[in-house]
Amino acid sequence: MATPAFPALRASPCARHPDPAVRCAAAGHERIGRAFGPIMALWFLALAAMGISGVLRHPTVLIALDPIYGLKFLVFGGAKGFSCSAAFSYA
Numbered sequence: 758m759a760t761p762a763f764p765a766l767r768a769s770p771c772a773r774h775p776d777p778a779v780r781c782a783a784a785g786h787e788r789i790g791r792a793f794g795p796i797m798a799l800w801f802l803a804l805a806a807m808g809i810s811g812v813l814r815h816p817t818v819l820i821a822l823d824p825i826y827g828l829k830f831l832v833f834g835g836a837k838g839f840s841c842s843a844a845f846s847y848a
Contacts, residue, residue, distance in 0.1 A: 812818060820826055831838045 831842050834841070
């Protein structure tokens with residue numbers, strides 16, 4: 758899961774732990790979370806923008822969401838349909 762860990766660490770007893778090494782680790786995780794949280798947000802926004810622009814350029818890709826299309830491929834796809842159904846059953 759790609760979520761910043763610093764809110765959970767702030768609520769954890771690690772910040773009040775008597776061992777300085779544990780407190781240092783908690784503070785390190787918090788700094789990493791603060792640094793990479795905005796980077797992760799930008800990354801996911803960039804992925805969303807590219808995905809939306811791709812769908813807008815080629816809206817026919819939405820056909821893949823239709824379950825009837827998938828069933829037709831599995832039933833009438835021959836060896837390809839069989840191998841795909843086997844791959845999905847083991848996933």
